[in-house]
Amino acid sequence: MATMHDVARLAQxxxxxxxxxxTGTRPIxxxxxxxxxxxxxxxDYQPNAMARGxxxxxxxxxxxxxxMDERGLGATETAFVTGAAAAASVAGYxxxxxxxxxxxxxxxxRLASQRMLDGVVLMEVQLADERVTVxxxxxxxxxxxxxxxxxxxxxxxDIDFDQTVREAVAHLVSLGHRQIxxxxxxxxxxxxxxxPALRTRDAFTAAMTGHGLEPVMIAAEDSAAGGRAALxxxxxxxxxxxxxxxxxxxxxxxxxxELTGRGLSVPDDVSVVSMVTSPQVAELATxxxxxxxxxGSALGRIAIEALTRHLDGPADQRHQxxxxxxxxxxxxxxxxxxxxxxxxxxxxxxxx
Amino acid sequence: MATMHDVARLAQxxxxxxxxxxTGTRPIxxxxxxxxxxxxxxxDYQPNAMARGxxxxxxxxxxxxxxMDERGLGATETAFVTGAAAAASVAGYxxxxxxxxxxxxxxxxRLASQRMLDGVVLMEVQLADERVTVxxxxxxxxxxxxxxxxxxxxxxxDIDFDQTVREAVAHLVSLGHRQIxxxxxxxxxxxxxxxPALRTRDAFTAAMTGHGLEPVMIAAEDSAAGGRAALxxxxxxxxxxxxxxxxxxxxxxxxxxELTGRGLSVPDDVSVVSMVTSPQVAELATxxxxxxxxxGSALGRIAIEALTRHLDGPADQRHQxxxxxxxxxxxxxxxxxxxxxxxxxxxxxxxx
DNA sequence: CCGCTTCGTCGAAGCGCTTCGACGAAGTCT
DNA sequence: AGACTTCGTCGAAGCGCTTCGACGAAGCGG
Numbered sequence: 001m002a003t004m005h006d007v008a009r010l011a012q013x014x015x016x017x018x019x020x021x022x023t024g025t026r027p028i029x030x031x032x033x034x035x036x037x038x039x040x041x042x043x044d045y046q047p048n049a050m051a052r053g054x055x056x057x058x059x060x061x062x063x064x065x066x067x068m069d070e071r072g073l074g075a076t077e078t079a080f081v082t083g084a085a086a087a088a089s090v091a092g093y094x095x096x097x098x099x100x101x102x103x104x105x106x107x108x109x110r111l112a113s114q115r116m117l118d119g120v121v122l123m124e125v126q127l128a129d130e131r132v133t134v135x136x137x138x139x140x141x142x143x144x145x146x147x148x149x150x151x152x153x154x155x156x157x158d159i160d161f162d163q164t165v166r167e168a169v170a171h172l173v174s175l176g177h178r179q180i181x182x183x184x185x186x187x188x189x190x191x192x193x194x195x196p197a198l199r200t201r202d203a204f205t206a207a208m209t210g211h212g213l214e215p216v217m218i219a220a221e222d223s224a225a226g227g228r229a230a231l232x233x234x235x236x237x238x239x240x241x242x243x244x245x246x247x248x249x250x251x252x253x254x255x256x257x258e259l260t261g262r263g264l265s266v267p268d269d270v271s272v273v274s275m276v277t278s279p280q281v282a283e284l285a286t287x288x289x290x291x292x293x294x295x296g297s298a299l300g301r302i303a304i305e306a307l308t309r310h311l312d313g314p315a316d317q318r319h320q321x322x323x324x325x326x327x328x329x330x331x332x333x334x335x336x337x338x339x340x341x342x343x344x345x346x347x348x349x350x351x352x
Numbered sequence: 353m354a355t356m357h358d359v360a361r362l363a364q365x366x367x368x369x370x371x372x373x374x375t376g377t378r379p380i381x382x383x384x385x386x387x388x389x390x391x392x393x394x395x396d397y398q399p400n401a402m403a404r405g406x407x408x409x410x411x412x413x414x415x416x417x418x419x420m421d422e423r424g425l426g427a428t429e430t431a432f433v434t435g436a437a438a439a440a441s442v443a444g445y446x447x448x449x450x451x452x453x454x455x456x457x458x459x460x461x462r463l464a465s466q467r468m469l470d471g472v473v474l475m476e477v478q479l480a481d482e483r484v485t486v487x488x489x490x491x492x493x494x495x496x497x498x499x500x501x502x503x504x505x506x507x508x509x510d511i512d513f514d515q516t517v518r519e520a521v522a523h524l525v526s527l528g529h530r531q532i533x534x535x536x537x538x539x540x541x542x543x544x545x546x547x548p549a550l551r552t553r554d555a556f557t558a559a560m561t562g563h564g565l566e567p568v569m570i571a572a573e574d575s576a577a578g579g580r581a582a583l584x585x586x587x588x589x590x591x592x593x594x595x596x597x598x599x600x601x602x603x604x605x606x607x608x609x610e611l612t613g614r615g616l617s618v619p620d621d622v623s624v625v626s627m628v629t630s631p632q633v634a635e636l637a638t639x640x641x642x643x644x645x646x647x648g649s650a651l652g653r654i655a656i657e658a659l660t661r662h663l664d665g666p667a668d669q670r671h672q673x674x675x676x677x678x679x680x681x682x683x684x685x686x687x688x689x690x691x692x693x694x695x696x697x698x699x700x701x702x703x704x
Numbered sequence: 705c706c707g708c709t710t711c712g713t714c715g716a717a718g719c720g721c722t723t724c725g726a727c728g729a730a731g732t733c734t
Numbered sequence: 735a736g737a738c739t740t741c742g743t744c745g746a747a748g749c750g751c752t753t754c755g756a757c758g759a760a761g762c763g764g
Contacts, residue, residue, distance in 0.1 A: 001467070003750055014714045019752060026753095027711060049466035050411060051750035053402040054719050061468075063448075068434050073425040082420050085451045094463070096415075096448035099437045111446065114401035115353070116413075224635050250636065257638030260612075283576050284602065286609030355720055366744045371722060378723095379741055403720035406749050711760075717753090724747085732739075 002043035011039035022047060053116075061094045062307060063117040065108070065131070067124050068099040074249060075278030076296040077123075080145070083300030084121065091308035093118070105134050112138040119307045121145065125156075127193035143307045143319070145299060146195050151320065155310070157303045159276065160322035161196060164292050165203035165245075166210075167327055168273050171290075172243045173211050176335045177271060180208065180216075181234040183246040183255065186226065187219040200247055200275070216241075220251040227254020228261075242336035247275040256285055267334035274332075276325055287331030295323045354395035363391035374399060405468075413446045414659060415469040417460070417483070419476050420451040426601060427630030429475075431648030432497070436473065439656035443664070445470070447656070457486050464490040471659045473497060477508075479545035495659045495671070497651060498547050503672065507662070509655045511628065512674035513548060516644050517555035517597075518562075519679055520625050523642075524595045525563050528687045529623060532560065532568075533586040535598040535607065538578065539571040552599055552627070568593075572603040579606020580613075594688035599627040608637055619686035626684075628677055639683030647675045 008015045013032060020026040021036040028036075039045070053059040064084060066077070073081075081097065088095035100108055112120065112135055120135060125146035132154070135142050144156035172180050182204045184190065185197040201217055208215035216238045220230035230251060234241055246252045252274050256266065264270050266287060274282060277291040306319035360367045365384060372378040373388040380388075391397075405411040416436060418429070425433075433449065440447035452460055464472065464487055472487060477498035484506070487494050496508035524532050534556045536542065537549040553569055560567035568590045572582035582603060586593055598604045604626050608618065616622050618639060626634060629643040658671035 001465075005750080015751080016715075016753075017713060020713085023752075026713085029712060032712075046462065046465035048406070048750050049468040050402045050405040051719090052752075054400070054406050054721085055750075055752040057719070057752090059402060068430045068437075073430060078420045078425060081451050085420075089459075094450075096450055098446075098448055099433050107441075110398065113398035116401040224638065224640070250632070253636040253638070260638070280602070284605045286576065286605070286612075288576070357720080367721080368723075368745075369743060372743085375722075378743085381742060384742075400720050403749090404722075406751085407720075407722040409722090409749070706764095708762085709760105710762100711758105713758090714756085716755095719750105719752085722747105722749085724745105726744085726746105728741105728743095730739100730741075733737085734735100 001048075002045045004045075004047070006043055007036065007039045007045050010043065011035045057115075058118050058311075059116055060092060061096060061117055062088050062304065063111075063120045064095055064097045065100050065120060065122050066097055075280040076276065076294045079278070079296030080123075080300040083297030084304045085300075087301040087304035088308070091304065091312070093304075093308060095304070100131075105130050109134050109138060112140045119143070119311055121303050121307060125195065127195050127198065141307060141310050143303045143310075145303060149193070153318070155306050155318040155320065157299050157306065157319070157321050157323070159196070159294060159299070160324040161199040162203045162206075163322075163324040164275060165200050166207045167324070168245055168275055168292050169204070169207040169211065171327055171329070172245065172271060172273060172333065173213070175243075175271065175333060177243040178213055179238050179241040180213065180243045180245055181238055181241050182215065182217045183220050183227070183230045183234065183244060183248055183251060184217055185219065185248055186221045189222075190219060196247065196276070204245070220246075220248055220254075222248060222250045224250065224254035224257060227251030227256075228258040229254075231255045231258040241270070243271040243273070243333075245273045245275065249274070249277055249281055252277075252289070253285065267332050268337060271333040271336070279328065282328070282330060285332070290330045290333040291328055292325035293328050294325050298323055353400075354397045356397075356399070358395055359388065359391045359397050362395065363387040409467075410470050410663075411468055412444060413448060413469055414440050414656065415463075415472045416447055416449045417452050417472060417474050418449055427632040428628065428646045428648040431630070432475075432652040435649030435652030436656045437652075439653040440660070443656065443660035445656075445660060452483075457482050461486050461490060464492045471495070471663055473655050473659060477547065479547050479550065493659060493662050495655045495662075497655060501545070505670070507658050507670040507672065509651050509658065509671070509673050509675070511548070511646060511651070512676040513551040514555045514558075515674075515676040516627060517552050518559045519676070520597055520627055520644050521556070521559040521563065523679055523681070523685065524597065524623060524625060525565070527595075527623065527685060529595040530565055530688075531590050531593040532565065532595045532597055533590055533593050534567065534569045535572050535579070535582050535586065535596060535600055535603060536569055537571065537600055538573045541574075542571060548599065548628070556597070572598075572600055572606075574600060574602045576602065576606035576609065579603030579608075580610040581606075583607045583610040583614075593622070595623040595625070595685075597625045597627065601626070601629055601633055604629075604641070605637070619684050620689060623685040623688070631680065634680070634682060637684070642682045642685040643680055644677035645680050646677050650675055 004015050004018050008018045018036050020028050021033050085095045108131055119141040121143050122131060123145045125144045125148060127149040129148055132148055144154055147156050147158050184201055190197045205215045218230045218233050220226040244255060259266055259270055266272055274289045275292040276294045279293060282289040282291040302321060356367050356370050360370045370388050372380050373385050437447045460483055471493035473495050474483060475497045477496045477500060479501040481500055484500055496506055499508050499510050536553055542549045557567045570582045570585050572578040611618055611622055618624055626641045627644040628646045631645060634641040634643040654673060
């Protein structure tokens with residue numbers, strides 16, 4: 001392993017000159033620069049990351065803290081990660097993912113106070129999130145994906161659930177649906193303060209009320225069985241429902257299964273829209289699901305950009321931004337068989 | 353941020369003594385140790401990871417290099433990651449995931465030569481994998497998940513595809529199936545030298561031949577449409593097939609959809625077994641899929657243990673180990689409607 | 705042509721830690 | 735009892751880099 005010293009000797013300059021060539025923090029003549037670069041190439045020199053980090057007090061490593069549970073990561077999350085990694089690379093940082101279990105905030109505190117990470121992006125933030133507190137105490141620059149309850153002081157990037165739900169509902173209403181049921185995450189998830197579940201619940205109520213319709217929400221366990229149960233509950237509460245809106249990638253397969261089991265066809269008898277869903281998952285179902293696709297890659301990019309701007313720039317302003325999901329019409333939505341008393345809306349169509 | 357110096361001064365000992373308390377590399381009297389520990393607690397001292405790393409020339413960070421593509425990570429992969437992270441933590445290491453795109457081996461070389469990672473676990477290894485070469489050149493201790501073509505010199509942990517396929521085939525044969533089709537990954541994947549696809553192909557041929565049956569394999573694109581096409585191809589090649597074995601978590605949903613589309617019921621008309629599949633995905637389908645569940649968490653743990661043993665122990669022996677998937681019978685397998693001429697086998701049953 | 709800034713380079717002082725050699729005190733053989 | 739180890743501690747020398755202050759050499763306005 002060649003060191004900077006070796007490069008300096010070979011190029012017949014001082015170590016500091018080599019350092020300036022590497023970092024560009026002071027002007028270096030073109031001739032000297034070339035000599036140094038040649039020496040580096042000849043020795044196959046790679047700077048030692050830890051020495052740089054120690055001396056400069058910045059590791060140029062960003063951490064992405066993601067809870068890894070048994071559910072796996074959807075395409076949305078991986079798009080997020082790749083978007084973030086690409087943005088970090090552009091800004092001259094490395095991105096590493098740390099699979100912190102939700103379990104142990106002490107682990108997190110230790111990791112963060114060891115000064116190995118210049119900044120942190122926190123995924124799957126709860127409305128009241130202990131991890132946020134820990135990280136703030138330690139003083140690590142922080143960007144959240146999702147929001148805590150009190151959004152005032154922190155930087156975050158999140159999905160615009162309000163607009164996403166509004167758009168999904170508008171799509172169904174414009175097709176002629178009037179009895180729309182929203183299948184949310186489980187009651188336990190809601191109770192634990194999971195922001196997306198809470199915010200979509202409120203947005204759904206608002207959107208339906210805005211159309212003069214009655215909002216019906218069902219909480220479903222995150223499993224196929226949960227989806228089946230939820231559909232049964234939905235029919236119990238709204239026997240004449242013609243459309244299901246769901247934000248539960250797992251339960252939705254149970255919903256589809258149960259629909260088929262009841263002899264109902266999608267989309268002719270019941271339309272289905274899946275929210276915050278990746279195209280890959282949407283294509284898994286037959287028919288492919290009309291879905292609100294999450295802006296995964298953009299979320300990741302923007303989060304990292306906000307973080308690096310904070311780290312490199314002098315002003316430590318915060319960045320708060322919402323991005324809506326986009327409607328992608330596939331085969332699971334159509335006009336209801338017997339359109340309810342049409343109040344408004346364009347011609348129903350078969351959404352290709 | 354308190355430093356070791358501060359701790360030493362407060363405890364009225366030398367810095368080296370504090371270091372020995374921290375690392376346990378030399379004996380320290382109980383009295384001194386207590387003084388030091390008290391000082392650390394009082395100052396809320398956390399050692400600086402980069403200083404330790406620079407001085408000791410070991411970062412105590414292990415990298416898990418995982419390709420992140422648009423397909424997302426299944427529960428198998430996340431189980432792998434959590435198993436690995438837990439094992440690393442036990443051994444006193446941090447595990448970070450690096451989302452290296454398959455794209456750029458130079459990025460990888462840079463990352464690895466910066467001495468930030470004490471060792472590396474490489475996922476999704478190809479039979480001829482450029483990344484392996486790069487990492488070996490750089491001299492980073494390495495454990496593979498999967499195997500290269502030449503398995504002689506490297507440490508690896510992999511699924512025992514041979515036994516897994518044998519067991520899956522045995523299950524179907526014992527139910528009375530004789531016409532079994534194997535749906536593999538795509539032809540392109542096979543051509544690219546993806547080990548699991550190649551090995552299961554050979555294992556399937558061997559297993560079927562061993563039972564005196566004819567092996568039929570179909571390559572399917574990793575998509576629902578690919579699955580549908582594969583099923584059509586399967587029926588073209590083996591019109592009387594009664595069972596499908598698949599190793600393609602995405603295509604399998606297309607297979608199921610197409611089966612339903614043809615008016616065939618699972619498991620009464622056709623049995624389906626999904627290989628290297630997590631319980632979560634298996635439960636998504638209706639009926640839930642009989643599957644060969646991959647030993648994700650154990651794979652991760654064993655890989656990390658092999659790596660840390662190599663790093664901490666003196667002998668640098670290599671570790672090569674295969675783990676089979678375990679059969680979990682759910683609702684997608686049963687005796688065929690008209691069992692073929694029974695050659696052997698226990699009583700067909702309905703697999704709970 | 706003198707004082708002044710800017711350019712390009714050097715040497716040295718750390719960054720916060722580990723680790724080596726040394727050394728007095730104590731224990732252990734024989 | 736003398737010769738060795740072992741124990742418990744210290745001081746100092748780095749690990750490989752960044753960064754600060756310094757300084758000769760140009761460039762330049764007056």
